[in-house]
Amino acid sequence: MKKRIIELVVILVSLSLFQVSCTRDEPPPMLRMALQTEPSSLDPAYAVDYSSGLITSLIHSNLVRIDTEGKLCPDLARSWEISNDGKEYLFHLGSSRFANGKRVKSRDVLFSFKRLLSPSNLSPRWWVLAPLKGARAYHEKGEWDSGSVEVINDSTVALRLERATAHFLSLLSMPAAGIVCPGQMEAEERDYGRNPCGSGPWSLSEWVESERMILEPNGFYTGKKASIDGISFRFIPEAMTRIAEFEVGNLDILEIPHAELKRWRTAGLRLEKTEELRIVYIGFNTGKYPFNDRRVRRALNMAIDVEAVIAKILFGAGRRARGVVPPMLGGQERQSDIYRYNPQMAKSLLEEAGLGDGFSMEIWQRESPEGGRILECVQAYLGNIGVKVRLVTRDWSAFKQAVDHGTPDAFYLDWFADYPDAENFLAPLFHSSNAGGGGNRTGYKNHSVDSLIDFASSLPDNEKSLKLLLEAEEIVYGDAPWIFLWFPVRYEAVSGRLNGYTIPVIFNGQRFLNVSF
């Protein structure tokens, strides 16, 4: 009897496991991806985080867009003309349609831009259109300048700027400048962020909160048709769980954490890589002693063997930053190697600054296993020149609040490009008007840098503008408000069935129209 019962249990367990394993689904003809965080809104005016920006850009079209290589290309606008003084842009729209079939007209551009700037909408991204004539006055006082966005006819719209802005087209490629369907906006009001209607190649098919989001091809999209049935984004907060999902074949694309890189490189899987438009750094609180002394900041730059950290901790997935502008945007090559690893020189600089006996400092970081490993190396290197480092870890919200209020001595952070332009690596990060939450979290202030950035931004000619920006970069590099670490290389594992996928250099550069199975 006892034996019979045991037999029965064994058979039942085997059958159930067999049944479970047999129910594993065949991969659907849909691209399967995972996001660490769920988008908070798909409304261009409120899409401020990475996930929201990524998906909003797939659903909405802009006048212009950025491709996977970071180049500016037409989107809704077939072509455009820029006046000689760089203050007027004339865009000629194509025959694009929203996902509800309505044609995208010039007045929709007016509607979307006015909405982004409106004082009642409180969009944190209103600054994207700040160069428009009278934009600031409208945002602050509600007085609209009808000359700033003029509807010439259904397919021609003129944008007029307060002053020439070299990177204005790049700004127009940001998710915040996406064109929304006014009809849908009026119908949904505050729920537009959950039921968006744009003229991008994809439209929202399903959003199950905390689980997944599915995009389907926008049937009215007039550009290149997608050759896949859709894109599914699953929200999986844990990196290890995302890796497991990829390993069992439930995902087609997976970002590989640097700590895992060695294993994946040797596993014989298909890996894609690209140097991101992103820089990793340790920022000093330049208003605080002893970091208000340039010699101290330069000494700390020399005390760290950044190349060794890249090799050992990142397994080579980064390029040492000798400046702040990524090489792809024209930076790096012209910089001399003034911060080559040289602890002796670092010590003598500290002595010169009256800190020959060393000092103590705190470096703050947000919770991240990789950041922890990197900062432990930094701690050891700085310890070698007599600087005692205490590492402080906080969650993102507390970290950001402390850094923006200038609490820490120094902080470990990175900067992702909003748009591919050298200006985006200088103005927000080093212009004194952006101190604190504007992006300049070190409180760095240099009048020459401010003037160069301002002048460069006001030039209609991109080449001249870049030249001035690189001059500003040279000054910043010499002043060392940061410990300049690296430009990271992003690695992604790609499933064997996926063709035509490349990692975009900027978060909204990939539209998944060239991928197929």
Place this chain on the structure above:
Amino acid sequence: MLKFVTRRVAQLVPILFGVISVTFLIMYIIPGDPVLSLVGERYDDETIGRIREELGLNKPLPIQYVDYIGKVIRLDFGRSFVTGRPVIESIKEYFPRTLLLAFSSMLIAVVAGVIIGAISSLNRFKWLGRALMSFSLVGVSIPVFWLGLLLIYLFAIKLSILPPSGYGNGSLRYLILPAVTLSFASMATVARVSRASFLDIASEDFIRTARAKGLNEFVVFGKHLFRNALIPVITIVGTDFGSYLGGSVLTESIFGWPGLGRHIVQAILKRDFPVIQGAVLFMAVLFMLVNLMVDLSYGFIDPRIRVAGKEE
């Protein structure tokens, strides 16, 4: 009985008030700013100020507190700062999934724990009894996070018989790994407590009397020993309910289970005050009700407690 229940329910009111106040104050004491989560990487102070005003965060703290208490009394938990969705709607959506996970874990913990406890008490001096107790010691000590990843590695990656994560509309195959992970520590505790209880009751006089009456071992075990040994197990399960809900926070994050625990974690990371306050309050009420039910259930299981209650 009614008097007892009324008294216990009345005792909940000051506790609830305490929970509401502490949750409210903690949100303002801990560092971090909800508005910073809403504005992204680049912002200007003016926009921050206006959003703060819109959300009512610029009012003095006592006024915000009184406003909040007033809303809670009207059962209005507000809207999420991040999504704008009513908090009550999110709780309605997420909580059933957490409950499903918690009950499944509880079921596994109780059934497996009692079986392990019973077997090890019957094999007290044999290797099997010792092995099971060592296993339960390991179970109590294993961190949920590590166990979750281990189970994913074993059952999803190596054996490919269960999905690594997700909800799968509540289907059984998606539930197994998170439920086992969540149940593990509790299962081990139940096993240890039930073993001790079985051994304790087995040496009682009434068990000897039952055997002396000539009852067979099955009846002695099932009717007399088992029923009496269950009392401490129920206490453990009841008080552990909080740990199921608390543990669900980690388990749900590892397995991408879209329940209230994970929702709270996300809300905490974004300092989404209304969601945190609403969800914590909800969990607290639930925890108190479960404890109340545990207290009441003793009477049904052990008539002596019921009698004592009457005499009182």
